[in-house]
Amino acid sequence: MGQIIACANQKGGVGKTTTVVNLSTYLALAGDSVLVIDLDPQGNTTSGFGLDRSEIKHSVYEAIIEDARVTDLIVPTEVPGLSIVPSSISLAGAEVELAPLPQRERRLARILTDLVATYDYIILDCPPSLGLLTVNALTAADAVVIPIQCEYYALEGLSQLIATINLVRNHLNPDLAIKGVVLTMYDPRTNLSSEVDAEVRKHLGSAVFDTIIPRSVRLSEAPSYGLPIALYRPDSKGAEAYAALAAEMRERDGRPAPISRTEAGEAAPKSSRSTRTSDGGAR
Ligand SMILES: Nc1ncnc2c1ncn2[C@@H]1O[C@H](COP(=O)(O)OP(=O)(O)OP(=O)(O)O)[C@@H](O)[C@H]1O
Numbered sequence: 001m002g003q004i005i006a007c008a009n010q011k012g013g014v015g016k017t018t019t020v021v022n023l024s025t026y027l028a029l030a031g032d033s034v035l036v037i038d039l040d041p042q043g044n045t046t047s048g049f050g051l052d053r054s055e056i057k058h059s060v061y062e063a064i065i066e067d068a069r070v071t072d073l074i075v076p077t078e079v080p081g082l083s084i085v086p087s088s089i090s091l092a093g094a095e096v097e098l099a100p101l102p103q104r105e106r107r108l109a110r111i112l113t114d115l116v117a118t119y120d121y122i123i124l125d126c127p128p129s130l131g132l133l134t135v136n137a138l139t140a141a142d143a144v145v146i147p148i149q150c151e152y153y154a155l156e157g158l159s160q161l162i163a164t165i166n167l168v169r170n171h172l173n174p175d176l177a178i179k180g181v182v183l184t185m186y187d188p189r190t191n192l193s194s195e196v197d198a199e200v201r202k203h204l205g206s207a208v209f210d211t212i213i214p215r216s217v218r219l220s221e222a223p224s225y226g227l228p229i230a231l232y233r234p235d236s237k238g239a240e241a242y243a244a245l246a247a248e249m250r251e252r253d254g255r256p257a258p259i260s261r262t263e264a265g266e267a268a269p270k271s272s273r274s275t276r277t278s279d280g281g282a283r
């Protein structure tokens with residue numbers, strides 16, 4: 001059985017989409033079968049994989065609101081083993097349209113039931129709100145990944161997110177786990193980044209992934225080429241960091257690291273851990 005992972009934080013611009021696009025890509029490149037579902041009407045994950053939003057005829061909206069078969073909405077990406085259910089602007093109305101529907105918090109969970117056996121990971125990109133789309137994601141998910149940007153007020157809003165997760169646990173999805181908190185846009189040249197790192201780890205301990213995502217110009221450029229970092233600049237610090245995050249997540253899930261061709265004749269597969277960088281990560 002596969003795992004459904006929601007990437008959520010109601011704060012805007014903290015790196016949810018960048019994490020979904022690149023984590024899912026490295027999971028697929030490690031051999032996992034991955035489906036990404038773009039639940040954000042902004043559609044940044046959809047365009048991040050190079051899909052032209054103006055040409056998208058069918059989106060996750062049809063499945064959630066109009067009961068279309070989700071399997072009819074899946075499109076392949078350039079990453080082998082990775083497909084996506086795209087978003088469309090019609091999703092912007094979904095929050096309102098969901099409200100009167102029966103089982104409105106469970107629409108996505110119901111749709112995904114038949115897909116969990118097909119994929120190793122189903123990864124959900126949430127919009128920056130705690131509205132019904134995010135609640136649907138948390139209700140459908142086995143676990144949540146929470147990106148936190150290394151900036152002033154980093155922890156602001158986190159208690160609200162945790163409260164929502166607890167509400168969902170109490171009423172809709174008792175088994176919802178926190179997969180991990182991932183620190184994003186870390187700039188080792190600033191005291192602020194290391195202070196946020198220390199503060200977040202003080203509060204959340206082992207829930208925080210060892211891997212830290214550095215601030216990287218290449219990561220912010222990649223979406224404009226419609227490419228995940230692995231296909232745009234695989235040698236960049238940002239690429240190394242997301243590869244390490246995928247490896248750390250697979251390790252937490254008890255999935256052995258794939259053995260590369262050069263290592264094939266040797267012994268144990270290597271695992272990558274923390275990717276704190278010393279040069280600001282802007283290569
Ligand atoms: N590690 C990074 N280094 C540099 N820029 C980054 C990094 N991560 C994300 N960005 C940039 O920061 C902006 C916000 O990132 P992203 O879209 O991933 O956040 P988000 O949480 O999905 O935003 P929203 O809440 O609007 O959906 C984007 O322009 C993105 O390219």
Ligand SMILES: [Mg+2]
Nearest residue numbers: 016017040044
């Ligand atoms: Mg986003």
